[in-house]
Amino acid sequence: MPSELPDGDPAPPSGRLPESALAGLGTRPFGVYLHVPFCRVRCGYCDFNTYALPELGEGSAGQVGGFVDELLRELDLAAGVLSQGPHHPPPVHTVFIGGGTPTLLPAADLVRLVAGIRRRWGLAEGAEVTTEANPDTVTAAGMTALAEGGVTRVSLGMQSAVPHVLDTLERTHDPAAVARAVAAARGAGLQVSLDLIYGTPGESLEDWRRSLDTALALEVDHVSAYALVVEAGTRLAAQVRRGQVAAPDDDDEAAKYELADAILTAAGLQWYEVSNWARTPHDRCRHNVGYWQGADWWGAGPGAHSHVGGVRWWNVKHPTAYAARLAAGHSPAAAREVLTDDQRRDERVLLGVRLVDGLPLDTGPLAGTGQVAGLIADGLVDGPAAIGERQLRLTLRGRLLADTVVRRLLG
Amino acid sequence: MARTGLPPHGTPPDRIRNFCIIAHIDHGKSTLADRMLQLTGVVDGRAMRAQYLDRMDIERERGITIKSQAVRMPWEHDGVTYALNMIDTPGHVDFTYEVSRSLAACEGAVLLVDAAQGIEAQTLANLYLAMENDLAIIPVLNKIDLPAAQPQKYAAELAGLIGCEPEDCLQVSGKTGEGVEALIAEIVRQVPHPIGDPTAPARAMIFDSVYDTYRGVVTYVRVIDGDLNPRERILMMSTKVTHELLEIGVSSPEPEPSKGLGVGEVGYLITGVKDVRQSRVGDTVTNASKPAKESLGGYRDPKPMVFSGLYPIDGSDYPDLRDALDRLKLNDAALAFEPETSAALGFGFRCGFLGLLHLEIVRERLEREFGLDLISTQPTVVYEVTLEDKRVVTVTNPSEYPDGKISEVREPVVRATILAPSEFIGAIMELCQGKRGALRGMDYLSEDRVEMRYTLPLAEIVYDFFDQLKSRTRGYASLDYEPDGDQVADLVKVDILLQGEQVDAFSSIVHKDKAYGYGVLMAGKLRKLIPRQQFEVPIQAAIGSRIIARETIRAIRKDVLAKCYGGDITRKRKLLEKQKEGKKRMKMVGRVEVPQEAFIAALSSDPTDQKNK
Ligand SMILES: Nc1nc2c(ncn2[C@@H]2O[C@H](COP(=O)(O)OP(=O)(O)O)[C@@H](O)[C@H]2O)c(=O)[nH]1
Ligand SMILES: C[S@@+](CC[C@H](N)C(=O)[O-])C[C@H]1O[C@@H](n2cnc3c(N)ncnc32)[C@H](O)[C@@H]1O
Ligand code: SF4
Ligand SMILES: [Mg+2]
Secondary structure (H helix, E strand, C coil), rough: CCCCCCCCEECCCCCCCCCCCCCHHHHEEEEEEECEECCCCCCCCCCCCCCCCCHHHCHHHHHHHHHHHHHHHHHHHHHHHCCCCCCCCEEEEEEEEEEEEHHHHHHHHHHHHHHHHHHHHHHEEEEEEEEEECCHCCCCHHHHHHHHHCCCCCEEEEEEECCHHHCCCCCCCCHHHHHHHHHHHHHCCCCCEEEEEEECCCHHHHHHHHHHHHHHHHHCEEEEEEEEECCCCCCHHHHHHHCCCCCCCCHHHHHHHHHHHHHHHHCCCHHHHHHHHHHHHHHHHCCHHHHCCCCCEECCCCEEEEEEEEEEEEEEHHHHHHHHHHHCCCCCEEEEEECCHHHHHHHHHHCCCCCCCEEEEECCHHHHCCCCHHHHHCEEHHHHHHHHEECECEEEHHHCCCCHHHHHHHH | CCCCCCCCCEEEHHHHHEEEEECHHHHHHHHHHHHHHHHCCCCCCCCCCCCCCCCCCHHHHHHCCCCCCEEEEEEEEEEEEEEEEEEECCCCCCHHHHHHHHCCCCCCEEEEEEECCCCCHHHHHHHHHHHHCCCEEEEEECCCCCCCCHHHHHHHHHHHHHHHCCHHHCCCCCCCCCHHHHHHHHHHCCCCCCCCCCCCCCCCEEEEEEEECCEEEEEEEEEEECCCCCCCCEECCCCCCCCCCCCEEEEEEEEEEECCCCCEEEEECCCCCCCCCHHHCCCEECCCCCCCCCCCCCCCCCCCCCCEEECCCCCHHHHHHHHHHHHHHHHCCHHHHHEEEECCEEEEEEEEEEEEEEEHHHHHHHHHHHHCEEEEEECEECCEEECCCCCCEEEHHHHCCCCEEEEEEEEEEEEEEEEEEEHHHHHHHHHHHHHCCEHHHHHHHHCCCCEEEEEEEEHHHHHHHHHHHHHCCCCCCCCEEEEEEEEEECCEEEEECCCCHHHHHHCCCHHHHHHHHHHHHHHHHHHHHHCCCCCCCEEEECCEEEEEEEEECCCCCCCCCCCCCCCHHHHHHHHHHHHHHHHEEEEEEEEEEHHHHHHHHHHHHHCCCCCCC
């Protein structure tokens, strides 16, 4: 079951944004997110806004077929909304096609989407264009077609190299599929990132080490490692509730995080966000960094979230409702919020502390905070960085307790 | 039914019958009273709400009668018109004193017993009180319409108890009305009429005093001698305060002003006072101009037996809590309170109650009628602590427990009566033994039901006795108790420490043999309730400086959302906002953040819940 959307204020059917949000549009990085809400089957732990093809019922093939046109229609709406009066977005810096499983769509469809973005706004020099992919949907030909169509990066959902863990996660791929997918992507000249999940019930520390080693053996330059979250409403949550599988354990996850950081660092990858490691700054996912630094982006597709100049909004979740809104000529936004100064400050702290560069101590949201000495004393904040560089940067322990740090900073 | 009643003030005493109904909770007292109101025509069918006399919301919901009321009903018997005064008594032991005053206003009592349940402990307690007041007792089996009714069996039980013949027990159904007319006829026949001196200075006993937003305090009285008249000045004999009588009348059941009240009559007085303490239950009212020499006696200051701290969950509600307590006090002479500060809970009030039910009712009214969210600390009784230097300290709060060398501690005890099927004798004995009880006697009420009498420390009753009793007897046992002095006991104060800091709200005075158990229980509970902190938190239970139990909350290692949440920043921010809200509800004990909920959970596990009693 996909998770709930937040509550918010009503969004206008035209999708129009307040003048305040559009001011300065051209001067900030601008990204586009495209959401493809289809998967072959839904994994038991997943609460992303995605629909297994059989769930969509009869005619779903048609729906999937026409889906790219709907996304392009929303981009038309976006182009109109973002070009009010004197305002105009800059060429697109980053594109992220996520899901669901974008690679369930034919490569040609994804290429049409990239072309559609280029046509409307242009792609900036050296733009990053990522697509998510499930290992068992990747072919060499598909990767080549994507690369030729402008895709530069692929993020593969590896999750684990251990069969029993993949089983518990109800993944459809086997470990070997990951190696094939990496080879296909690399052969096409794409940057490759692997997503891993730790803390799966039944996963030992050794299992986790094996997953990390396997990922590194594939010589990738980027790894995301996520702690398994039991999301309400998922099959996994039901299994935990019934006692069929054990709930993930925070201490175990902490140990696994520490292990991941040690192994990845030793292999030359450096953390740049709590759950992300990259070989060089160039290998970081700039699109995601945009989320964390308050960049502007338009998220198109069912349930996609957007942010422009302090206004956040999100689309209706179901593909059918989404299509109906667009067919009626309306914005698919379900609701939005215009952030108050306090909320913007909270978000800057909340997101900023999770980044390797952290937050400045003398300017911005932390200016004047009296909490830093205590956080240093408790080993959560890097003392030399705070004293020498005047930057608040989390220690390893601080990363594991980042939410505590945020509460103490904002409490 | 009599078409026209007798006018108050001019009713000859021999036409008056004052009676009450004694029953265990749920045996049908309110329902029977309703039938009588209908049959005598004072309330017509349409105006009849179920259980007309139970006016307070909480009463209606929980089916208990907290405040007694009196209703005057006309009745014709053998061509003569009578005035029947039905006085509804509170059924619970916390209000024993009020019950006894209500009984003292009557000459007769209907002893009402559910024909499917038989006698219960409360019935017995009230029956004893009625007999002490020399009331004529009319035994009645109720609910005979029930298929499960066993009137023969329980008639025998009743007869054995009060020394009559089984066939003397009336059989009624408050629900269908069957037998109720016959019962009223018996009341006229068997209940003696009041006797008093009409020429003497007035003496009227206050048996209830209720605060009403519109009318101020309404005082219910039974006139013994003389008479009371509108607009005269009256004197309250214990407090020596005089008031002008603004209104005098009878309830039928709505208030009806009258020309006065004469010998034997029951009615209400309104003087414009705003505080029930100026018009106290048990006090004697007389004419100010020609006062009686002697009061009727029997007046007693209400004495709190159980104390608990009440704290607003949101500290800024403190003034509201004070106002609410002031308001409740207007209507509750037994409620005592004074400001108190707890390091852990902030500002609150130390409150004294007649018993656990009283505590629960007050708390519930504060929450319901005044919209307050409260934490209440573990109820404690009153200890008399004598130090070696002979000083005596009265302790109503563990924090007042003296540190010095103690020579003796006295604790209050109660006489408890437990009625239960005989198969549970063993279980009850075991429970009472564990609660430091002493068996005083045991009688079989019938072949398979026993009455067991114990002396028990009140503190044990306050702790969790009732719930244990219910669970060990599958709900079949009933309990009643009354204060019975005090005794020397081997008591100690157990403190709970978090990271070496004492948490005053968790200190408890317990018997020496139970200190260890309490310490282990509390420490274990807190370990589960207090979230892990950034550092290890030892939890200790201690008597003085001696540690008797210890638990450790391990340091938290992970507190971060380490999942891909893409562009949905809103969700993450809202989570933070919620956590920030949660943090506001944290109380700091030293450096340890303790959620309000942990206090509530740790404190509320002591079942103060006696609503089924
Ligand atoms: N069947 C039956 N139920 C009754 C009778 N009298 C009372 N009840 C029910 O017993 C319950 C308790 O009655 P209530 O009058 O509130 O008892 P109280 O607690 O003694 O005042 C209610 O559910 C009544 O409806 C009766 O004569 N027959
Ligand atoms: C948007 S998802 C989808 C990517 C792609 N469909 C796949 O599964 O391979 C991105 C990543 O989030 C992570 N993820 C999904 N659900 C999660 C959960 N409940 N707990 C932790 N990580 C999760 C997985 O590592 C997944 O690869
Ligand atoms: S494949 Fe990815 S998006 Fe689809 S259900 Fe599984 S985790 Fe969720
Ligand atoms: Mg009742």
